[in-house]
Amino acid sequence: MTLLSVQNLDVRHGLLQAVRDVSFDLSRGDVLALVGANGAGKTTLLRSLAGAHLPAAGRIALNGQDMTKVPSHQRIAMGIALVPEGRRLFSQMTVEENLLLGKTSGRPGDWTIDRVFSAFPNLVARRHAKTGHLSGGEQQATAIGRALMSNPDILLLDEVSLGLSPLVVDRVYAQLQTLLTSGTTIILVEQDLSRAMGVASRVICMLEGRVVLDSPAEQVTRDEVTKAYFGLHRENNERVAS
Amino acid sequence: MIDTLIQGILLGGYYAVIACGLSFMFSVMRIINLAHGSLAVLSAYGLWLLASEFGISPFLGLLIVLPAMAAIGWLLQRYLLERSARGGALLPILTTFGLAIVIDNLMFEQFGADTRSLAPFIGSLSYDSWELPGGIYVGKLAVMTMATAIALLGGLQIFLSRFALGRAIRATAEDPDTAGLVGIDARKANAVATAIAMVTVGIAGAFLAMRATFDPYSGGPQLLFAFEAAVIGGAGSLWGTLIGGIVLGLAQSLGAQIHPQGFLIGGHVVFLAVLFARLFLIGAPTIGTTGFAKAGLARIRAAIRSTP
Numbered sequence: 001m002t003l004l005s006v007q008n009l010d011v012r013h014g015l016l017q018a019v020r021d022v023s024f025d026l027s028r029g030d031v032l033a034l035v036g037a038n039g040a041g042k043t044t045l046l047r048s049l050a051g052a053h054l055p056a057a058g059r060i061a062l063n064g065q066d067m068t069k070v071p072s073h074q075r076i077a078m079g080i081a082l083v084p085e086g087r088r089l090f091s092q093m094t095v096e097e098n099l100l101l102g103k104t105s106g107r108p109g110d111w112t113i114d115r116v117f118s119a120f121p122n123l124v125a126r127r128h129a130k131t132g133h134l135s136g137g138e139q140q141a142t143a144i145g146r147a148l149m150s151n152p153d154i155l156l157l158d159e160v161s162l163g164l165s166p167l168v169v170d171r172v173y174a175q176l177q178t179l180l181t182s183g184t185t186i187i188l189v190e191q192d193l194s195r196a197m198g199v200a201s202r203v204i205c206m207l208e209g210r211v212v213l214d215s216p217a218e219q220v221t222r223d224e225v226t227k228a229y230f231g232l233h234r235e236n237n238e239r240v241a242s
Numbered sequence: 243m244i245d246t247l248i249q250g251i252l253l254g255g256y257y258a259v260i261a262c263g264l265s266f267m268f269s270v271m272r273i274i275n276l277a278h279g280s281l282a283v284l285s286a287y288g289l290w291l292l293a294s295e296f297g298i299s300p301f302l303g304l305l306i307v308l309p310a311m312a313a314i315g316w317l318l319q320r321y322l323l324e325r326s327a328r329g330g331a332l333l334p335i336l337t338t339f340g341l342a343i344v345i346d347n348l349m350f351e352q353f354g355a356d357t358r359s360l361a362p363f364i365g366s367l368s369y370d371s372w373e374l375p376g377g378i379y380v381g382k383l384a385v386m387t388m389a390t391a392i393a394l395l396g397g398l399q400i401f402l403s404r405f406a407l408g409r410a411i412r413a414t415a416e417d418p419d420t421a422g423l424v425g426i427d428a429r430k431a432n433a434v435a436t437a438i439a440m441v442t443v444g445i446a447g448a449f450l451a452m453r454a455t456f457d458p459y460s461g462g463p464q465l466l467f468a469f470e471a472a473v474i475g476g477a478g479s480l481w482g483t484l485i486g487g488i489v490l491g492l493a494q495s496l497g498a499q500i501h502p503q504g505f506l507i508g509g510h511v512v513f514l515a516v517l518f519a520r521l522f523l524i525g526a527p528t529i530g531t532t533g534f535a536k537a538g539l540a541r542i543r544a545a546i547r548s549t550p
Contacts, residue, residue: 050423051422051423052419052423072422072423073421073422073423073426073427073428076423076424076425077425081423082423084420088417088423090412090416090417090420091416093409093412093413093416097409100406100409101409101410101413101421101424101425101426102424102425103406104406104410104424104425104426105424105425106425147424150424
């Protein structure tokens, strides 16, 4: 069953077209890894799915309901939550306050502060600490917890490992593992290809704003993704054609 | 001497009431509202009109004027401040400066140059007092003002820290883009914050009109006192505003003891002393994530940078 449907999406930053004609459908329970080089349009795509950046053209539908023009604060009430790149916590507020803010949309569901704390036990001791004083891993956990508090149908994770040491990334992924296997629908942007392919059920590779590879994770090799990542397959084709 | 101190502290309560809205708008929205004093006078005229034309007691009149002030705040944010904020940080200051001139002159056109007061409409409250041991008298109205200041600032503090709407307002102040991503309607949060600020301005106007006289151009001095109290207290913190108001009230009262002309000068001297102490002792970069002065400097720097 199609949960999220993206059709012919164009997103612009002024004159720069960051996302070009992107289409894909996502079923409930899918874990989609979005890979691609810096500037390929992954973050822009996620932000436009979350409503923080409205698309220039195309259509986004959730559960068959068109939401292309819906602003971000209403989109989270419809079930899409973004964990933004760089975490973007409210640094003057405590962990608990940040988590409570995640409940603003009032979507019913079973995520509570206690459940977030049991999913991310490293936050328990930091409950009343301002998030500006937390370590990177604790901040990332808070950011993911904040998004989960809205009980989303789809969780968008933008570079959760950015700026974290490999050890901390391991821990964040270990904590995410329960989510990844519990049937939550996730779109994941990740620079680390093997990590992304390890958790995903499907891989989309973007290059210069376009989708250049879209495949179930088990049917694609790391080499194929790498080629798509650098645009090598395209150059080969062009060479053959000329 | 003790009498002077007590009267100075109570006067500080009034300054805290008028500084409350200014400090609130600055701390949550980073807007310095130069129409603050004029809007307080507008509320005073509203109460005066209700009392003199319809015989409504100023305290009952607040039930009409405060919702009206909240509506003014909402409209102000939606149609004026929100639009001007898109043009950079300096534009809202200029907008509120212009708004103050418009309000002052409209009131002058409507009500003339006569000075007015709400004192005739509140019975003996304007001059009644309680006697403290030692033959010191404290005005009932002054004590009421101080109690209101504490209740207002405390109430706002609790609202901001304990209530979902208060948290939403703080989150929007820190990062409107991310606030949208967690489900907060940033425009609504800002409009609610301005409406709340205007309610406190309405209350300030009531106390202004009950304790003294006012005329259409009384807004300027009120803005100045509010600004001084907010800067002395460090504008980010609401309790700081109360302390700032009390320091200003004490400085003015002590100044008046030293010299008949010393009332205003005493206040200005302390204001400048605190400002320069912050600038030179603590050092400009740390003046406070909270201070007006830093925002002022940052705005000037931003303006210089954006000048081609």
